Amino acid sequence: MANNEAKRIDCVLIAGGLYHDIDFARLELLKLLGEDERVRTRVFEDYSNIEAITSADFIITYTCDVVPSLEAQEALRNYVQGGGRWYALHGTNSVLRLFESGLYGSPRWAPLFMETLGSQFVAHPPIAPYTVTVADPDHKLTQGIQPFETTDELYLMELHGDLHVLLETEFSGEATGFDEHEWAHGTHPVLYIKPQGEGAVLYNTLGHCRGHYDMQPHLDYWPTVDRCAWDLPVFYDLLRRGIAWAKGD
Template identity: 50%
Template sequence: MKVHLIAAGKFHDIDYARLELLKLLAETPRIRTSVASDYADLASLEAANLLITYTCDLVPTRDEEVAALEGFLTRGGRWLALHGTNAILRFGADGVVDTPDEVPAFTGLLGTRFAGHPPIAPFKVSVTRDDHEMTSGLRDFRVEDELYLTHRTADIEVLMHTSFTGRCDEFRDAEWDEAQVPVLYERAVGEGAILYLTLGHCRGHYDLLPVSPFWPHPQRCAWNYPVFHELLRRGIRWGLAHAH
């Protein structure tokens, strides 16, 4: 079974996340993994059964890359999208972060577009559907992480959710009152599907360059929680069990 892992982007400890994902993939001896830092390697995507992305402010730069992603899914490929895969960040002159819809074909394919998050703090994640292979036997849990707020761009099936009412002052889209914020969802595309898990923030000392030269307190957030690793393992099994 072939997995293509894209791990790259801004403001996160991508090296840490890449290593942790590769360790999880190595638990299954039949998996062979290719690794990339952008969406340009169309040959590896074409050969893969499962695509995994851990990115932030990294999107396809060519129309053919989006077309390749859609073709991969339509043919039956599976895509495990993590954390900031749907994030596009632009810093305004006033320091507030905009999240423009610059690549609507990409965010439309994913089913959501990142819009902001409040400061990192504990929040409750609730199981929305308990009859899915990703959630079966799991209970609601609390986690300290970035609570990702998103705009839906297509039909999705929410499997886990949280809620949020308040402000995200760092982001232009600041005011929120959401009873159901997707944390884990599935989206069918052709014969394939996307599984999106918004948890998994991580940051080391030097990952905010050039915005800040040094981040004093490294963050691991959901990576510190066994339930997150369980969800990742289930996501890998989901991808390989159903991919064509």
Template identity: 50%
Template structure:
């Protein structure tokens, strides 16, 4: 008899179409008939996490408490695999008011949380500035067979902890004046997908996957004029999602 895999999905926060992302992730999880899933909007259900083999997160401005960080650490230490998506590592604070030029700060998340995740979001260039995503060198099995592709998404500029294994990356330099940490003068590799393994478990992070509907940017914009699906419109993104879920559920490297 095939053993059931228990997954806990955390999907919630601000400034994104979490209803869309949640549904798409759940549809992908349903492709594994031995997967059973619990769903939350934050990290508060530590009981569900303690019973899970896999954690999948798609959040923004969701910071765990000290108790929840300990539950996450225990999850990883006992062999849990965490597939973190898009803005899981992001907290943003709008400093500008209505009608003013946008000004956004990215205050620090709790250090033990970032130690587990391996990165913290700091800025991104405006949407619409497409960028090439390529496999890192040496090529990791999770990137095998994936050629360069052009992404219309948020290019995450982040600070990193040591110990991440690059899988996919892009290169960029420039200024993002509406973020407080908006100066990136040196061209360097910015990780799009990376692995942060531990002895038994670990974290796989994929920064792509921004999405927003008309009513997801309140109160900054009561009605956002454009529906943004970004990488969700790319078949290669779903291929990466399936690979990431396979890494977590089937314990495969590809």
């Protein structure tokens, strides 16, 4: 191989699930991945192609209520522990069910999956502005990032294991519409790394997006197009940094 021939980097992007404009998120992530000509990306809606996932140099996920089979959960854990890097976005850590009460709940049905990710989504308050602060300003993923305000889903989560928190926010109050709706004042991770074995998961809770048709079958037509943190240059900065981290750059 000549010195000017860069090595190919294989990525698996998993984008699928409920209540989000998956088409928009998929396209934006593919455009970012396409900024590096070394990266070749295969795209799936779920985790069923275990061979492709475990053969990739890194994986990125943007999903909501997409839960891997136990076999895939074990493969993902082994992939990360063996040195793989996984950039997980927004609703990757969600399991959602609508209860007879009319409230959404987050069943703890995939503990191995959530332990690998480092968290499980439990609830979020109504979408409203909140401030994201920098927990570790010296880390390469957050160096130079200033506190910023975003209008997005503020994730309230159950945490698993030793997390290196990079960005965080504070919240107390009601997570309206969720079974676990009362939250005392606390600090909640927005961006963190969970090292494990030779690899790691980088989790970014930001990035809700929703188009007119993404609340079906509960609502035929959502009246607005919501882009949330996707409207912010700092979010794209964080996405690019996360992709660079996942590639090992």
